Amino acid sequence: MLLSFSVALAQDYPARPITLVVQFSAGTTTDIIARRLADEVSKILGQPVVCINKTGGGGSVGVAEILRSKPDGYTIGCVNMPALSIIPHMQNLPYDPLKDIAHICVIQPYEYGIYVKGDAPWNSLKDLADYARKNPGKVIYGSPGVGTTNHIIMARIGQEEKLNWKHVPYRGDGEIIPAMLGGHVHAASGSPVAVVPQVKAGKLKVLVITSKDRWAYLPEVPTLLEGGYKFFQSSYLSLGAPAGIPEAIQKKLEATFAKVIQNPAIKEEFQKKLYATLGYQSGAEYAKYIKEQYAYYRDFLKEHNIKQ
Template sequence: MRRRAFLAAGLGLACTVSTVPAWSQAYPDRPIRIYQGFAAGGNADTIARVVGAEMTRTLGQPFVIEAQTGAGGTIAATTVARARPDGYTLLLATGGHAVAGALYNKLAYQTVSDFQMISTVTYFPFLIVVRADSPYQSLSQLLGAARADAKGVSYGSAGVGSTHHLAGELLVRSAKAEILHVPYRGDAASVTALLGGEVPMIIAPPTAVMTNIKAGKLRALATTGAQRWSAMPELPTVAEQGVAGYEVTSWAGLMAPAGTPRPIVEQLRGAALKALQVPDVRARLEDMGGEARGSTPEQMTAMVSTELQKWTTIVNDAHIPKQ
């Protein structure tokens, strides 16, 4: 009887152990892959590599960064949304994630519900920039010219449906001024167009224009953030120049597939937050125009949901063709 009882107890223990979820065992035990949807060497790629390298030190496994470019980042997002929710496949999403949700008619995923948010990583504004010899000395002066001549002012962006483009459309509606959008294929092309006099202004991230600003070839009129940008504290915001309530701040953050267990999410979030406290990481993000800022998964979910609603309204109001 004792032997039978011992065997039964052992069998029960074996059953209990066999039902312990895989994620409760040592995680991570192999490399973690971060997908990002833009060109290698660009902002998203650099952010993923800077933060991923530091998270490697905390979690003890390499973070492998992989670019899946095209369709505004939606290819990479699709890969992650369809991946196993085991913590080994992540997405470095940017503000374009919410823009794509507003702009694309048919995506293979739901912008919010098909992802488990982990933490934001950085926030950064756009800059409204003119040539150094431009007659416009302030954004309010440029907007005044646009109101006086509906066809006299245009702006360049990185392309139709880019966050830059929608930031311009939001400016047009908020300021009640007619400004023609001229799309280019990427930031480099829009900067070249501005320098060549094809357009009087562009909206671009700091990394795309700071070299020419420092060289005296371009001049910033405003930052699109809610507060002044710490790297150029003398530069007023759009709202400070008469466009009340205007704010466009892009962001980058980590996401996993929906259903990723909370203990794994918390491990990843903890490693990300620790990375953001490292002076070199913060300095690298600041050099790119960003502010290192983490969040809870719930805060990030709320932020992305709000961004999706805002850009959906702008796309519909501006009659921007859905992709």
């Protein structure tokens, strides 16, 4: 009886617009990708998917908004991996990152690189590190928030190179880039969606790719691993809903987003126009990964004494 009711519920779903919470500000990688996917999903479901931005806390404010919502499938949202696996070890949050979320699917692995102003005097990470070492306390790096992998990678490089540089959290690349162009931030780790257009305009330059592999969009820029470092930056953008969402509705959402994410024409569009590489992974697979990462970062943060 419950199964048939759930199936019937999914057949009628959605009967009204769906809210998609975006946990970073307008103009960020997450925001741009979410709005484009929402347009395509709306066409399939026959109802608008309306994006709203709920920013702060390195993504945790938006995730909290998603998870406190009614689990009926009408509020879903973007989730960055650190909001589930890193930030809970650094801040008191109003949600349980392992119990309060239903994972819909992975949208993409984030790609990252360290960028600086286009006319900055540094052309490599070594240049930047040497300057920061000779000028303790003067170099400021930005991030989308405490506990994001953007923060963690810069802190880790600082430890490795014995740098005294300052961290200033923002609400995403949409705030960091103007701050950098205005001379308030010297460096940051960011994604190609926001950074590459500014590089092509000559306003920014990328010193090193902090992801595992080089960017297809700037293939000449080397990776941290190629530079001899033993670590790299890794994170994912996924979709989540409050725990307790009817299983049939969760499956319908996953199947719909998967169809869009795996569409060859849309994947090509994202690559060529948005500088983003889509990569679907099931919600069930990702739930297991998050549990592993949660345990990993609990120990990692203690070992490296990374706090703020």
